[in-house]
Amino acid sequence: MGDHTSPHLVVLSGAGISAESGIQTFRAADGLWADHPIEDVATPEAWDRDPERVLRFYDARRDQVRRARPNAAHKALAQLERRGFRVSVITQNIDDLHERAGSRRVLHLHGEIFQARSSVDPRMCYPLRRGGIRLGDVCDKGSQLRPDVVWFGEAVPHFADACALVAEADLLLVVGTSLAVMPAASLLHQAPLDAPCVLVDPEAGALAPPGVTRISRPAGEGVPRLVRHWQREGRLWLPETLLD
CATH class of the missing domain: 3.40.50.1220 (TPP-binding domain)
Incomplete structure (x- = not known):
């Protein structure tokens, strides 16, 4: 075999x-969307509107995954x-x-929670061995890093x-x-x-x-x-x- x-x-x-x-699911009554509407943290529009809020949300998720086994x-x-x-x-x-x-x-x-990727070139990914993503963290092309996660409305x-x-x-x-x-x-x-x-x-x-x-x-x-x-x-x- x-x-x-x-x-x-x-x-x-x-x-x-x-x-x-x-790890909390999205659809359970006490899940991730109970306090975080989809349109605020998991869409391209949310990223354009308030990237810092989106980054905080995924930092919290990353911490949760690190604690899980x-x-x-x-x-x-x-x-x-x-x-x-x-x-x-x-x-x-x-x-x-x-x-x-x-x-x-x-x-x-x-996507993968422990990767960041360029916001202009999805081929450019960076491992997040510890910590998270902050505003001002940029890819090699100088563009802000974002979570390597497929958001609602994305391919x-x-x-x-x-x-x-x-x-x-x-x-x-x-x-x-x-x-x-x-x-x-x-x-x-x-x-x-x-x-x-x-x-x-x-x-x-x-x-x-x-x-x-x-x-x-x-x-x-x-x-x-x-x-x-x-x-x-x-x-x-x-x-x-x-x-x-």
């Missing part, structure tokens, strides 16, 4: 997997990769919990790469996402017709579209159980004892 000919598990992860590590779901996926399975993770999350758990092939659809630059990965999937595992955020939710339609798709989420029964297998468990419970079955059998499959 592990080479380009072995079965390919593609994982699409959303806010629910990070919520189990204590990978949970059992992150660790199980990384362990599966270490055991020789071919695993690619596409995440809607901007945290680094998959990487800290040990996953090596992670594609961030919506998703890695979407084509994500589509290509999903098209290679032998099994698509969706974890902790409402399947409501576009264009990420449309990735399911890129999977091969013969590739099984399974959703692990406490609300899987209500969220999963037709044809998607439901495992109505939290990510930290459902994903490790799947991974244990796959490791024991040495192959990707969906054991009926875990399915709803």
